[in-house]
Amino acid sequence: MSGKMDKLDLSAVLLYGFGFLLIWEWLRPLDELTDTDNIEVFIIFLVIAFASSIFQLGRALQFFIKSFYILYAIHRFYFEGSFFSLSWVGSLLADIKVNIGLLFSQDYQQLTNVFRTILFFVLLWLMVYLIHYWLLNRRRIFLFFLMTIIYITVLDTFTAYEGNGAIVRTVVAGFAVMGMLTFFRLSGRESAGEGKWYIRKWAAALAGMIAFSTAVGFAAPKAEPIWPDPVPFLKSLNENAGSGTGGVSRIGYGANDSRLGGPFLPDNTIVFRADAETRHYWRVETKDVYTGKGWILSEIVNGGVGFTYDDPVPLEGYPDEVKKKEYGSKVIMYLEYPHLVYPQGVKQILAQGQVSFRLNTATEKIQAMEPWNEPAVLDKYGFVYDQPAFKLEELRWANGSDYGGTDEEFIKRYTQLPESLPSRVKDLANEIAGEKENWYDKARAIENYFDRSEFTYDQKDVAVPRNNEDYVDQFLFDTKTGYCDNFSTSMVVMLRSLGIPARWVKGYTHGELKSFGDGDSKKKLYEITNNNAHSWVEAYFPNLGWIPFEPTKGFTNNIQIDYETTSNPSNNPASPGSSQNDPNNPDRQNKLEDIDSIPKQVKAETSVLKKFTLFFKKEWKKLAVGVAALIGAVWFAYSKRGRWLPYYLIYRYKLTQKDEQFGKAYLTLLKQLQRYGLPRQDGQTLRNYAGYVDSFFSTREMGKLTSRYEHFLYRREMPEGTWKETKELWENLIKKTIS
Known part of the structure; x- marks a missing residue:
């Protein structure tokens, strides 16, 4: 058992490692094409995020570690004094409040560098979560791999960024991840994938294929481009394009003037x-x-x-x-x-x-x-x-x-x-x-x-x-x-x-x-x-x-x-x-x-949207507390549904006396048993499943109830008083799922 866990841990480290390399390729051009400095701070954040997932830390602990690092980085970049003095937190909260108002008014040029940095950290946080979801849940990474290739090629074509090395690194990392995920999907369906020899064979073949394709790509002669450079053509179509490499902006007051120029x-x-x-x-x-x-x-x-x-x-x-x-x-x-x-x-x-x-x-x-x-x-x-x-x-x-x-x-x-x-x-x-x-x-x-x-x-x-x-x-x-x-x-x-x-x-x-x-x-x-x-x-x-x-x-x-x-x-x-x-x-x-x-x-007429925006700016703290309390209440109720949901179902069907409700009540019972942890397997008959439930609870109630349901299902008729006679059996089974 421990050997299998070691193999799983090693595979997770490899998958996260290659996922980290793919995200890193998204950060490399920022240092050259934008005014973003201290890229290493964001790379360290990625390392912390991936390490938290590899070591399977609790969600609350992961949230605390990442949030603490973000706050420390924001303090280091934009505030003075001791980090633990907390005197700067008020200024940070005031800055966030002002920027939220700017977001509602769609005045994005006014966003401060503090708020932009926070948004960038949140974006990286979401990307790490998506990598985790695609790698370990979906077992597929092709979409993100393709998006990375497109991102690099677009920058290489339309900006001064040289993407030759980035393309090679991305292809190597992407092929390695897709090969590993393919192996894991096949080994999950085939018993032959359990031996170490089989794993080594796959790894050797995958490494050889990547090395061979990379070597051929370097050694093969490069043909001249068939199509002309698209940049001048696109500029000729866009009357608003400038002669610089920057994008077209909308005129107006903005806070960031570190890179001037452009139309x-x-x-x-x-x-x-x-x-x-x-x-x-x-x-x-x-x-x-x-x-x-x-x-x-x-x-x-x-x-x-x-x-x-x-x-x-x-x-x-x-x-x-x-x-x-x-x-x-x-x-x-x-x-x-x-x-x-x-x-x-x-x-x-x-x-x-x-x-x-x-x-x-x-x-x-x-x-x-x-x-x-x-x-x-x-x-x-x-x-x-x-x-x-x-x-x-x-x-x-x-x-x-x-x-x-x-x-x-x-x-x-x-x-x-x-x-x-x-x-x-x-x-x-x-x-x-x-x-x-x-x-x-x-x-x-x-x-x-x-x-x-x-x-x-x-x-x-x-x-x-x-x-x-x-x-x-x-x-x-x-x-x-x-x-x-x-x-x-x-x-x-x-x-x-x-x-x-x-x-x-x-x-x-x-x-x-x-x-x-x-x-x-x-x-x-x-x-x-x-x-x-x-x-x-x-x-x-x-x-x-x-x-x-x-x-x-x-x-x-x-x-x-x-x-x-x-x-x-x-x-x-x-x-x-x-x-x-x-x-x-x-x-x-x-x-x-x-x-x-x-x-x-x-005198400008105050629209409904403006009134809402002003109200939000004044009462955003109360609204945030209310929304947080509502989310907390919903989450608590959902996590404890095993205790209150059976009572709700009993109350829902107890008041009805119609025999037609028997079929709906039986299907509801099947869903509740699945929530409880007794799912019905694919291809399993109702009678066989009823026997499994009865053996689990040491009763005969599920068998009796299933016999009545099969009679209704195959004969399309229901004797009068069926629901009244079976209601007690149904309620007894529902109560057994209370946890």
Whole structure:
């Protein structure tokens, strides 16, 4: 007996080993074709999952081990501090809650990297379960083997991934698994498969066949392809395909900018409408590290700076010497985003309810927060903000000779460039603006450079840089075709190469003007859709702060310049409008207290689906507990059905007096006996089976009951009172199955 168990254990190890190799082939291309790092962490998870099945650990223990590893990996990737402090769990749960809301709203581009990593772990978990089911239950693996071959060949054809070695490894592992499963199926039906000699014979033949076919595949001459490369043909059929290797995306705000490039499809979905006095861009976040392929953050901030609507927004404003005027605006959201959109120069935010706000100091993204410190989704909110008018001589004050006491770390952060940046990018920046005397003129020269005729704005025919290409270098010297990401990233990189601190900003343009205010109102109604998603540039001037620039062809910068000159701009008195900076100014309160006075034509009707989504976001914990309790109750009832089901069957048939129920009751008894563990074998007669049941229970009741049933079955007639006479026999047998 032990020898047979050893053979079974060895076969399971071999099957799981080859199954692991097949899944590994699905992970290998990710390191090369995507931004997924630390592939070894996911491979270790696969090893743990397969080992748990090989050693036949309990389901609860397997669930605990896998869940613990996933949580540890998530903490290692995205959180700081001790894993066992559990202080990070609240942030993780809040992140999951927000992403579940994004899933319901089908806003998949907004999913965070934390949630994407969790989903990837769950996907691997499901794949391991499927491998276990196909190998040990179904004893077939051809479908998964075929899917793996198709996956590799598609990547080899349409991407830069070289799949020659992967095909060989997959064929060897797949043939080995299918050969072993075929042997196990045959040995289960034939007694000849019990001897060790028979097993060795099969193993030798299988290994020889795989080795021979692999050797022939390597040695045989390779013919040239009969058909031409399908990629150019498919691109010619798809008018939305770009010249890069990336896929076509839908335009709109997204959180992941680590790999830019590729075409976009237009999207007219309304994101929000704004009731504003001035036309301006709407900021969402900034990013500071250019990698050569896209943008990432130099630091991950969990949490941020909290404030309320009574507090000023903790963002760097404009110096008092800058002439500025205060305005108010309101935003009516159509899509449920966990962040706010706001104008540059924002000083105060107002929203309904007991919400506060949190500023991420790394990205300057602002979130609304519930009183229990979880992200809130706002339908509407308002702002008070300053719109400056810069004096030209103030803009030209910074020339690089003095950073004005700016922190060296700050300068280093916003002049960062990758070592792999081609030198010709820096040379071009110097050629364009190297002779200018101040930072503003240098920035304007680079901004104007993109207005040249050789640059083209296009959202469709946009390339993706190859592995050895730089995103900015490709745009400046090769394609010269792209959209806002290409233009803005290129300008930031060139400014930094000149030593000017600059950063990349994401948000939306001012949108489309829909209507003017009623009566004396100066406000105008703007509609902002996904098509208005945009990125631009901000350069830092020590005496003024962050100044926006717009290099994208066809777009206009909203910066206002006062060309009036003064002898000493640093002593310029505050403008008359600066009196409005007082937080207690009644005019400010008037701008904010009418947050409810939204124009009727822009009030979005709340659909049933939206109501359900909002309800789910607020009550998801209770719903989750309720669903878990319901599932637990159903599972408990099902696992204990041997105790309560016989009583239900007795009650079900006890009340009926019709003789026609006898046939149904007898068939129900057969099913209940099978559940109890006394199945009827294939080809076994009812009388023979009745004798088996009677011998098991040491009675004669099943034989008597079966005799009555056969009389009914063959003669198609039932004497009156049959069910009444046999009901007691039937009930006695049903009661014996209570466990």
